[in-house]
Amino acid sequence: MPESDRRPRLTPAVADVRRAVREAIDDLPEGALVLVALSGGPDSLALAAATAFEAQRSGRRAGAVVVDHGLQPGSAEIAERAADQARELGLDPVRVLPVQVAHDGSPEAAARQARYAALLQARKEAGASAVLLGHTLDDQAETVLIGLARGSGPESLWGMHPRIGFLRRPLLQVRRATTHQACRDQGLEPWSDPHNDDDRFLRVRVRHRVLPMLDEVLGGGVALALTRTADTLREDAEALAHFAQEQILDLVEHAEGGLSLDAGALAANPPALRQRIIRLAVQSEFHVALSRQQTLEVSRLVTDWHGQGPIHLPGIRVSREGRRLVFVAA
Numbered sequence: 212m213p214e215s216d217r218r219p220r221l222t223p224a225v226a227d228v229r230r231a232v233r234e235a236i237d238d239l240p241e242g243a244l245v246l247v248a249l250s251g252g253p254d255s256l257a258l259a260a261a262t263a264f265e266a267q268r269s270g271r272r273a274g275a276v277v278v279d280h281g282l283q284p285g286s287a288e289i290a291e292r293a294a295d296q297a298r299e300l301g302l303d304p305v306r307v308l309p310v311q312v313a314h315d316g317s318p319e320a321a322a323r324q325a326r327y328a329a330l331l332q333a334r335k336e337a338g339a340s341a342v343l344l345g346h347t348l349d350d351q352a353e354t355v356l357i358g359l360a361r362g363s364g365p366e367s368l369w370g371m372h373p374r375i376g377f378l379r380r381p382l383l384q385v386r387r388a389t390t391h392q393a394c395r396d397q398g399l400e401p402w403s404d405p406h407n408d409d410d411r412f413l414r415v416r417v418r419h420r421v422l423p424m425l426d427e428v429l430g431g432g433v434a435l436a437l438t439r440t441a442d443t444l445r446e447d448a449e450a451l452a453h454f455a456q457e458q459i460l461d462l463v464e465h466a467e468g469g470l471s472l473d474a475g476a477l478a479a480n481p482p483a484l485r486q487r488i489i490r491l492a493v494q495s496e497f498h499v500a501l502s503r504q505q506t507l508e509v510s511r512l513v514t515d516w517h518g519q520g521p522i523h524l525p526g527i528r529v530s531r532e533g534r535r536l537v538f539v540a541a
């Protein structure tokens with residue numbers, strides 16, 4: 212490509228991606244290092260270019276980590292090519308990390324687990340303040356839709372968190388079309404992952420068939436509506452989690468082999484909060500995640516108690532003893 216075509220141009224797409232990155236790293240101190248998780252695909256390549264620019268502009272440092280899952284022939288070359296692109300963009304340090312992907316269960320889940328472990332380890336070793344991931348608004352919409360279809364509870368509808376621990380996802384409000392355009396505008400040539408067109412993957416079918424069909428039938432903007440819903444749900448859920456955490460400190464008493472909660476105070480809470488407190492108590496004491504059905508059963512010992520006997524959950528006995536709801540290991 213002629214040198215003149217590679218010169219970064221400030222087009223609307225480039226500006227959008229840069230703005231998203233600027234907002235995502237705004238709270239970090241001068242001199243802080245951020246690492247871009249770079250697959251070489253268009254989303255993370257656009258993210259890398261914007262991060263290189265924004266970090267330099269604001270006196271911060273930006274590096275990149277490319278994980279080589281070793282799952283397909285030539286993966287090491289693909290990873291090296293992405294690393295070279297990152298170096299050309301001025302990112303430093305740039306590391307390629309080969310990982311071992313476990314062979315039991317779903318290969319995608321195993322690859323994801325190995326990737327996140329490697330990214331967080333790399334962050335630690337480099338002393339970086341954050342790792343930036345290239346998930347876009349379209350990825351979020353797909354995640355929400357898949358969660359909704361699986362019926363795996365409200366948590367699956369929250370979508371991906373914009374910030375969780377050291378991980379940040381600056382592009383969750385940016386369309387995939389924008390990152391692709393930003394790459395073209397800057398003369399960047401992303402790697403095209405053949406998996407992204409492989410219809411055997413549920414996510415690919417949702418991307419190529421379901422979302423376009425929903426757009427056609429329901430009118431455009433479905434992806435945006437899905438992500439907005441996820442944001443609202445997540446914010447509400449975070450508020451409930453906060454209140455549950457706060458309340459549990461007042462309601463709980465620890466005892467030999469378990470704990471008890473003040474049933475009267477628990478009953479005074481709205482159902483959503485009451486159920487969360489029950490789940491949180493069980494999770495923290497017994498490391499068990501109660502299903503909705505189990506939680507409702509326990510909740511009835513609080514709101515609908517007329518002397519009935521204990522409930523037996525796997526490894527836990529729950530009973531009502533006067534004003535207290537008692538959980539003991541069984």
Ligand SMILES: Nc1ncnc2c1ncn2[C@@H]1O[C@H](COP(=O)(O)OP(=O)(O)OP(=O)(O)O)[C@@H](O)[C@H]1O
Pocket residue numbers: 247248249250251252253254255256276277278279280326343344345346350404407
């Ligand atoms: N091999 C990898 N090395 C480092 N980071 C990765 C790798 N694969 C994915 N990621 C990170 O996770 C994000 C989401 O991954 P996903 O698999 O959905 O994207 P992709 O199709 O590989 O490519 P991209 O999102 O870069 O266009 C990427 O944007 C990137 O930040």
